[in-house]
Amino acid sequence: MSKEWPLWEVFIRGQHGLNHRHVGSLHAPDAEMAINNARDVYTRRKEGVSIWVVKSVDITASAPSEKGPLFDPAESKTYRHPTFYDIPDEVGHM
Amino acid sequence: MYGQELGAKERDGIEAGTEELEAAFQARIDRGERVEPKDWMPEHYRKTLIRMMGQHAHSEIVGQLPEGNWITRAPTLERKQILLAKVQDEAGHGLYLYSAAETLGVTRDDLTEQLLSGKMKYSSIFNYPTLSWADIGAVGWLVDGAAIMNQVPLQRTSYGPYSRAMIRICKEESFHQRQGFDIMRKMANGTKEQKDMAQDALNRFWYPSLMMFGPSDKESVHSDQSMKWRIKINTNDELRQKFVDQTVPQAEFLGLTVPDDKLAWNEEKGGYDFSEPDWAEFFEVIKGNGPCNEERIEARRKAWDDGAWFRDALTAHAEKQARRRAEGALQAAE
Amino acid sequence: MPSLPDMNSTDVVGMARRAAEHQAPRDRHIHNEELKPALFEWLCRMGDSTLILGHRLSEWCGHAPVLEEDIALANVALDLIGHTQMWLGLAGEVECEGRDADRLAFRRDVAHFRNVLLVEKQNGDIGSTLMRQFLFDAWHIERLRGLSESSSERVAEIAAKAFKEVSYHVDRSADLVIRLGDGTDESHRRMQKALDSHWTYANEMFTDDGVDEAVAEVGIAARSSELKPAWDRLVDEVFAEATLVRPDNDYARSGGKNGQRHTEHLGHLLAEMQFLQRAYPDASW
Numbered sequence: 001m002s003k004e005w006p007l008w009e010v011f012i013r014g015q016h017g018l019n020h021r022h023v024g025s026l027h028a029p030d031a032e033m034a035i036n037n038a039r040d041v042y043t044r045r046k047e048g049v050s051i052w053v054v055k056s057v058d059i060t061a062s063a064p065s066e067k068g069p070l071f072d073p074a075e076s077k078t079y080r081h082p083t084f085y086d087i088p089d090e091v092g093h094m
Numbered sequence: 095m096y097g098q099e100l101g102a103k104e105r106d107g108i109e110a111g112t113e114e115l116e117a118a119f120q121a122r123i124d125r126g127e128r129v130e131p132k133d134w135m136p137e138h139y140r141k142t143l144i145r146m147m148g149q150h151a152h153s154e155i156v157g158q159l160p161e162g163n164w165i166t167r168a169p170t171l172e173r174k175q176i177l178l179a180k181v182q183d184e185a186g187h188g189l190y191l192y193s194a195a196e197t198l199g200v201t202r203d204d205l206t207e208q209l210l211s212g213k214m215k216y217s218s219i220f221n222y223p224t225l226s227w228a229d230i231g232a233v234g235w236l237v238d239g240a241a242i243m244n245q246v247p248l249q250r251t252s253y254g255p256y257s258r259a260m261i262r263i264c265k266e267e268s269f270h271q272r273q274g275f276d277i278m279r280k281m282a283n284g285t286k287e288q289k290d291m292a293q294d295a296l297n298r299f300w301y302p303s304l305m306m307f308g309p310s311d312k313e314s315v316h317s318d319q320s321m322k323w324r325i326k327i328n329t330n331d332e333l334r335q336k337f338v339d340q341t342v343p344q345a346e347f348l349g350l351t352v353p354d355d356k357l358a359w360n361e362e363k364g365g366y367d368f369s370e371p372d373w374a375e376f377f378e379v380i381k382g383n384g385p386c387n388e389e390r391i392e393a394r395r396k397a398w399d400d401g402a403w404f405r406d407a408l409t410a411h412a413e414k415q416a417r418r419r420a421e422g423a424l425q426a427a428e
Numbered sequence: 429m430p431s432l433p434d435m436n437s438t439d440v441v442g443m444a445r446r447a448a449e450h451q452a453p454r455d456r457h458i459h460n461e462e463l464k465p466a467l468f469e470w471l472c473r474m475g476d477s478t479l480i481l482g483h484r485l486s487e488w489c490g491h492a493p494v495l496e497e498d499i500a501l502a503n504v505a506l507d508l509i510g511h512t513q514m515w516l517g518l519a520g521e522v523e524c525e526g527r528d529a530d531r532l533a534f535r536r537d538v539a540h541f542r543n544v545l546l547v548e549k550q551n552g553d554i555g556s557t558l559m560r561q562f563l564f565d566a567w568h569i570e571r572l573r574g575l576s577e578s579s580s581e582r583v584a585e586i587a588a589k590a591f592k593e594v595s596y597h598v599d600r601s602a603d604l605v606i607r608l609g610d611g612t613d614e615s616h617r618r619m620q621k622a623l624d625s626h627w628t629y630a631n632e633m634f635t636d637d638g639v640d641e642a643v644a645e646v647g648i649a650a651r652s653s654e655l656k657p658a659w660d661r662l663v664d665e666v667f668a669e670a671t672l673v674r675p676d677n678d679y680a681r682s683g684g685k686n687g688q689r690h691t692e693h694l695g696h697l698l699a700e701m702q703f704l705q706r707a708y709p710d711a712s713w
Contacts, residue, residue, distance in 0.1 A: 004203045025193040039368035040500040169704040169713035222612035401493020407611030424562035
C-alpha cells in the first residue's frame with residue numbers, strides 16, 4: 001500500500017465575521033491542496049469565506065489530565081457571564 | 095445509519111487496575127459527558143466505535159453507488175443536479191465519519207483496505223439494485239428515512255467526534271429524504287407507467303429498508319453494552335417500529351400499497367403490527383450473496399486501484415515541492 | 429436628521445441603472461429575427477458544451493481515486509449543469525418555439541448538438557479527465573471574461589454568474605495538471621499521453637465560422653480565434669511548470685460545434701442521458 005496523504009484540520013470563518021471554527025478534517029498531499037479540498041468538502045453550502053488548514057500532527061492539545069487545572073479556574077469567574085448581574089426589572093432589557 | 099452490529103465482537107481482557115477507570119468512565123457517560131479522543135477509554139469501547147464508525151462510513155461510500163447508477167439517466171437537468179448533490183453529500187458524510195474514526199488511531203486507508211477485503215461490512219441495503227427512476231425516489235424516501243431514524247439520536251452519542259459528525263450529517267441530510275419523497279409523489283401522480291414504477295419500487299425496497307435496523311436485539315448482550323456506553327441509543331426494534339409508524343401514512347398519502355398483508359394498526363400499542371423481513375435473506379446478503387454485493391465492492395476496488403497512481407503522484411509532487419522550498423531557503427541563507 | 433442612504437452609497441448612479449435594468453430587462457438581440465439562427469446556434473454551443481462536460485464529470489461520482497476528488501469533481505459538474513440551464517434556457521427564449529432547457533437537452537439527437545468535440549470524449553483515466561478539463565477551463569475562462577462586455581445584457585449576465593465558478597475550475601485543473609505532470613514518472617507519462625490525445629480536439633475551440641462571425645459583428649461575443657492568444661499563454665505557462673511538452677500540431681478537428689460530425693461517443697452518452705424522456709415522452713418528472 002502506498003503512502004497515505006496526511007490528515008489536515010480545517011477551520012472556517014463564516015459569512016458573519018465570527019472566529020474561524022473547527023469544522024472537520026480531510027486528507028491532502030500539501031497545504032495548498034488542503035485548502036482547495038476544504039473549499040470543496042466543507043463549503044458546499046456557502047458556509048465560509050475564509051479557510052485555515054493545519055496538519056493534524058502539528059496540533060498540540062491539552063492533555064486530558066490537565067483538564068482540571070486548565071479549565072476549573074474559569075468556573076469561578078462567574079462575573080464574566082451576564083447572568084451574574086442583578087438588573088432591576090424597571091431598567092428593562094440590557 | 096447502518097448501525098447493524100456486524101462482525102467480530104471479541105471482548106478484550108480487562109487489565110488489572112482498569113476497573114476503577116472503567117467505573118469513572120461509565121460515570122462520565124452517565125452524566126452525559128462526551129468522551130474525547132485523548133481521554134482514557136476502555137479498549138473495547140475504542141474498538142467498538144472504530145467498527146461502528148468505519149461501517150457507517152463504508153455505508154455512505156458504497157451507498158453512493160446505487161443512486162449514482164441513475165445520475166447519468168436523471169430525467170431533467172434539475173433532477174440531475176439534485177441527485178448529484180445528494181450523492182456528493184454521501185461522499186462528504188463518508189469523509190466526516192472516516193475522519194471521526196481516525197481520531198481513534200486508525201487510518202482511512204486501513205479502513206478502506208478492510209472494506210475491500212471484506213473484513214468490514216457496510217449496510218446490507220446497498221446491495222440491492224436500483225432498476226428504475228422510482229427506485230431513486232424510494233431510496234431517498236425509505237432508505238434515507240430509515241437512516242435518519244438512527245442518525246438523529248446518534249447526535250447525542252457519547253463519543254465527541256462521532257456526535258459532531260452526526261450533527262453535521264443530519265443537518266445536511268435534511269433535504270435527502272424530502273427529495274426522495276418528492277420523486278415518489280411525482281411518480282405516484284404521474285402516468286400509469288410511472289405509478290407502476292413507484293409501486294414496484296416500494297415493493298422491492300420495503301423489506302430491505304426494514305432490515306436496515308438489524309435483527310431484533312431485545313436479547314442481545316452487545317447491544318446492552320453499547321447502550322450503556324451511549325454509542326447506541328435505541329434498540330433496533332424501537333427504531334423499526336418508529337419507521338413503520340411514520341412511513342405507512344406517507345405511503346397512503348402517495349396512494350401506494352405497502353407490500354404486507356399483515357399490516358394493521360394496533361390501537362393498544364399505538365403503532366402498526368407488521369411482518370418481519372426475511373432474515374434468512376438478510377444473512378445471505380450480509381454473507382455476500384445479495385443481488386449486487388460483487389458489483390459494489392468491485393466498483394470500490396476499481397476506484398481505489400485505478401486511483402493509486404493519482405494519489406502517489408500527488409504525494410510525490412508535494413515532496414518535490416517541499417524539497418525545492420527547503421533548498422531555496424538554504425541557498426537564500428548562504 | 430433624515431436618513432439619506434442614497435447619499436451614503438458611493439455608486440448611486442450605477443445602482444440606479446442596475447435597478448432600472450432589473451425592472452425592465454431589455455436586450456435588443458433576443459428577439460432579433462435576422463440574428464436568431466446564429467444566436468440560437470451560438471447559445472447551444474455554450475450550453476451543449478457545459479452540459480456534455482458536466483455529464484461526463486458526473487460519471488465520476490462514486491468512482492474517483494480519493495473522496496476529496498470525488499467531491500470536487502461533483503462540484504464542477506454541478507456548476508456546469510447550472511450554466512447549461514442558463515445557456516439553453518436563453519437559447520429556448522431566442523428560438524421562441526416553446527422549447528425550454530430540458531427540452532433542448534433531452535429531446536435533440538446527435539446531429540443537433542453543438543458542443544465541442546473535446547467534451548464528448550470519454551473520461552479515460554483521471555489524468556485524461558483532468559487534462560480535458562484544464563484545456564476546456566482555459567478556453568472557458570477566456571470566453572466568459574470577454575462576455576462581460578457583451579452587447580447582449582442577458583449573455584453578459586449569464587457570463588458574470590459563471591465566471592466566478594469557472595475561475596475556480598481553471599485554478600484547480602491547472603494546479604492538478606502541474607502536480608500530475610511533475611509527479612511520478614507514471615503520472616508524467618499519463619498526462620503527456622492525455623495532452624497528446626486531446627490536443628487536436630482542443631484546437632476546434634478556436635475555429636471560426638459564420639456563427640462566430642454573426643455574433644461577433646453585433647458585439648455579442650468575440651470570435652473563437654480571438655481567444656487563442658490568451659489561452660496559449662495560460663496553457664504554455666502550465667505545461668512548462670508541469671514539465672509537459674505542448675504538441676506541435678495546429679490541426680483542428682471539426683464537426684462538434686457545427687454539429688456536422690460528432691464522435692461516436694456522443695450517441696451513447698445521449699442514449700443514456702435521454703433514456704427516460706425518450707422512453708416515456710408523455711411523463712413529467
